Amino acid sequence: MQASFKELQYIVGNEETIAKMQDIRPLRPFDDKVVDFLNSLSGILMKNRDYPDVATFGFWCRKAALLKEKQKYDDIRDRLGKGIVFHSTPSNVPVNFAFSFASGLLAGNANIVRLPGKPFEQVDIISNAVAGLLSDEYKEMEPYICFVKFPPSKEITDFFSALCSVRVIWGGDMTVAELRKSDIPARTTEITFADRHSAAVIDADAYLEAERKDLVVQNFYNDTYYSDQNACTAPRIIFWRGKKKEEAKADFWNRVHELVANKYTLAPVQAVGKLNALYNVAAQKEVRLAESEDMLITRICVDRLDKDLMDYKYNSGFYFEKDIEDLKEIANICDKRCQTITYYGVAEEEFRAFLEEVRPIGIDRIVPMGKSMDFTLIWDGYDLIRQMSRRVTII
Amino acid sequence: MTFEEILEKPPYSLCKEEKEKLLTSRLTELTKLHREKCPEYRRILDAIGFDATDVRTYTQLPFLPVSMFKEHDLRSVPKEEVVKTMTSSGTTGQAVSKIYLDKATSTNQQKAMVKIVSEFTGSGRMPMIVIDCPGVIKNRAMFSARGAGILGFSIFGAKKIYALNDEMQLDVEALKEFLEKYKGQRILLFGFTFMIWQHFYKELLRLREDGIRFDLSNGILIHGGGWKKLTSEAVGRDEFHKRLEDVCGLKQIHDYYGMVEQTGCIYMECECGHLHASVFSDVIIRRGLDFSVAGIGETGIVQVVSTIPESYPGHSLLTEDEGVILGEDDCPCGRKGKYFKINGRLKNAEIRGCSDTYASKF
Structure with a gap:
């Protein structure tokens, strides 16, 4: 098959790479070559001072970190990659593609990565680093890596979909639906990242006792405003428990406000969007807006957790808020779309007991506040290494 | 009050x-x-x-964002009293606003509009040229801001023609005949800014090269709908006025700002x-x-x-x-x-x- 289309742009690799990929032999998960390659990439990217997200990715793929991950797998000896992974990465997050790519490579596959459509310098930095390594000491890795850009095109999506053994689709329900218009071979599997929502649980008393409240608040900021509260990991509803809830809320939101006022730019169109979202939910449900001097933080207090409450979620600092006495009370928002619970001042055992008793159909991650965006090889409930490799049995 | x-x-x-x-x-x-x-x-x-x-x-x-009328059916009268539902434009495929009018509100919209526009056109109805196609108000699916604007302004027209056919081509003969018939009278012209530029002005310019010229120096043009599509052609207000006067002698030109959500209360350009x-x-x-x-x-x-x-x-x-x-x-x-x-x-x-x-x- 010919891999040349007018609108298809090769950023790393070329048509020939695609041809070679179809004959490559898969690797073992965490193959030494791959770990070395990513470690060299890490070396280059960690030097980057301009983009924290680039440095974060660099830090994540250090050899030491990867080897630590490797130890979590007891079946690597029996595993091999599946072949070609086609990654369709989100258009509006700069570095997500790199994590997706690294996961596919670590699982033992060749990777065709569709890069974000928007121009991001981070994408160029990482792509150039990868290309540099491939042209020099990692020539043998060439057939495993191809980065492409193309505008929405069913023809090109059809082509890559027909080649791949695993298709990874980031970008939410609409994108998944669009890409699914392109067929995949019978044995090809998919990893789809659908629209999700997330929540936070804060123990008011623990917060009030915290010595570094500024850090708690900074962590909250990183989980929310840093991604315009539009990442699927960003909490849309905040649960408060404990005795001194009102006192904690007042202190917490004051500090958040101070930080947001300093660091965040709210465009007029976002403010109008937030007002509209607020009135949308208020028109249908009994809710109460917490008073605020401006539009930076929109807090909507609810007394009841209707099952459809999360349909009213919005971004740019738009929070539902509810007091709870018991963790069990959050169950109603833990439907299939619920992804991450971030917490402050709640013990691991409490969540274990909650999961044991409530057994929610949603919730894939429970992480400390500030860690919601930290990428791990188990993401959105998928064990990426195992989903992108196969297990060979010998009896 | x-x-x-x-x-x-x-x-x-x-x-x-x-x-x-x-x-x-x-x-x-x-x-x-x-x-x-x-x-x-x-x-x-x-x-x-x-x-x-x-x-x-x-x-x-308090104020409601206009999008609220897209997502909810907001009515303050029983359904039976609704005499007219206005819908706003929106990009194709997007939800449209639904504005429910009872008799009183609908009548008051017209009355306000007459009062406002008369301040610029004088009272009394005039022969009127709509610079659009008749299909806009026939086709219910298209009946949006454009249709509502045309119908709204039609109350100022004594005798009305559409300058464009449904293929958006200028109906030269009809226009000629109309101007001949009402020669010497004040004539009201109404249309949407971009339509006027694209299908009226440009056509008049082309006709002039063929030696056909229309005299609209007796005309008063009211146009709305915004300048967005014209900024790509780098045409601003002054340019718009100058070129129209140049091509057909039109001197009295008024832009207006308004929306389906508040029909009647238009904002006229002085x-x-x-x-x-x-x-x-x-x-x-x-x-x-x-x-x-x-x-x-x-x-x-x-x-x-x-x-x-x-x-x-x-x-x-x-x-x-x-x-x-x-x-x-x-x-x-x-x-x-x-x-x-x-x-x-x-x-x-x-x-x-x-x-x-x-x-x-x-």
């Missing part, structure tokens, strides 16, 4: 203090009315803890090129950060208030437009009230996040 009482006032006759008093009284009443009659509106006001007794001036009244608020309505510019009222000369989000809407809670709306108040009560044209400029739509923000924008572009 009833709308009839407001209607008795000449549209540009009240100074700041008088108008503020009038608007505060009428709009506070409308806020109470809709709170009582429209359950969604009531819940919204309850949610934000709005208390009408705190209101000293109309800028303190001889000095300023959009004017009449006594029936007002424009407030708000800051994006906290929705506080911006000062004269300060760019912000456009809020519009209208004293008309009784059948739907649309008397105070936050638009998605950006504008600036140029002054109040002191326009050289002599009209009282605020005068302002619309800059266009609010700029879209590049929102981060993992829910993607690829899909919408497929």
Whole structure:
């Protein structure tokens, strides 16, 4: 098959790479070559001072970190990659593609990565680093890596979909639906990242006792405003428990406000969007807006957790808020779309007991506040290494 | 205060203090009315803890984003009393606003519009040329802002023709005949800014090369719909005026600003090129950060208030437009009230996040 289309742009690799990929032999998960390659990439990217997200990715793929991950797998000896992974990465997050790519490579596959459509310098930095390594000491890795850009095109999506053994689709329900218009071979599997929502649980008393409240608040900021509260990991509803809830809320939101006022730019169109979202939910449900001097933080207090409450979620600092006495009370928002619970001042055992008793159909991650965006090889409930490799049995 | 009482006032006759008093009284009443009659509106006001007794001036009244009319059916009268449902334009495939009118509100829209426009055209009806195709008002699916505008302005037309056919081509013969018949009379022309430029001006320019020239020096052109599509051709207001005069002698040209959500209360452009608020309505510019009222000369989000809407809670709306108040009560044209400029739509923000924008572009 010919891999040349007018609108298809090769950023790393070329048509020939695609041809070679179809004959490559898969690797073992965490193959030494791959770990070395990513470690060299890490070396280059960690030097980057301009983009924290680039440095974060660099830090994540250090050899030491990867080897630590490797130890979590007891079946690597029996595993091999599946072949070609086609990654369709989100258009509006700069570095997500790199994590997706690294996961596919670590699982033992060749990777065709569709890069974000928007121009991001981070994408160029990482792509150039990868290309540099491939042209020099990692020539043998060439057939495993191809980065492409193309505008929405069913023809090109059809082509890559027909080649791949695993298709990874980031970008939410609409994108998944669009890409699914392109067929995949019978044995090809998919990893789809659908629209999700997330929540936070804060123990008011623990917060009030915290010595570094500024850090708690900074962590909250990183989980929310840093991604315009539009990442699927960003909490849309905040649960408060404990005795001194009102006192904690007042202190917490004051500090958040101070930080947001300093660091965040709210465009007029976002403010109008937030007002509209607020009135949308208020028109249908009994809710109460917490008073605020401006539009930076929109807090909507609810007394009841209707099952459809999360349909009213919005971004740019738009929070539902509810007091709870018991963790069990959050169950109603833990439907299939619920992804991450971030917490402050709640013990691991409490969540274990909650999961044991409530057994929610949603919730894939429970992480400390500030860690919601930290990428791990188990993401959105998928064990990426195992989903992108196969297990060979010998009896 | 009833709308009839407001209607008795000449549209540009009240100074700041008088108008503020009038608007505060009428709009506070409308806020109470809709709170009582429209359950969604009531819940919204309850949610934000709005208390009408705190209101000293109309800028303190709540405002609904215009998108609310896309997502909800907002009515303050029983279904049976709705005589007309207006729908707004929107990009293809998007939800449209639904505005429910009862007899009183619909009539008052017309009355306000007559009062406002007559200030510019003089009273009495004129032969009218609609610079659009007749299909716009025949086809219900297309019956949106364009259709509503044409129907609204048609009350000023004694005898009316459409200058374009349904293929959007200029009907040269019909136009010739019409101008011949009403020679020497004042003629009203109405259309949407971009249509006028694309299908009327450009065609007249081409015809002139063939030696065919129309004389519209007796005409008065009213146009609306915004300049967005013309900015790509780098045509601004002055250029638009100059070229039209050049090609057909049209001198009296008025832009207007208005929306389906507040039909009737249009904002006409005066001889000095300023959009004017009449006594029936007002424009407030708000800051994006906290929705506080911006000062004269300060760019912000456009809020519009209208004293008309009784059948739907649309008397105070936050638009998605950006504008600036140029002054109040002191326009050289002599009209009282605020005068302002619309800059266009609010700029879209590049929102981060993992829910993607690829899909919408497929």
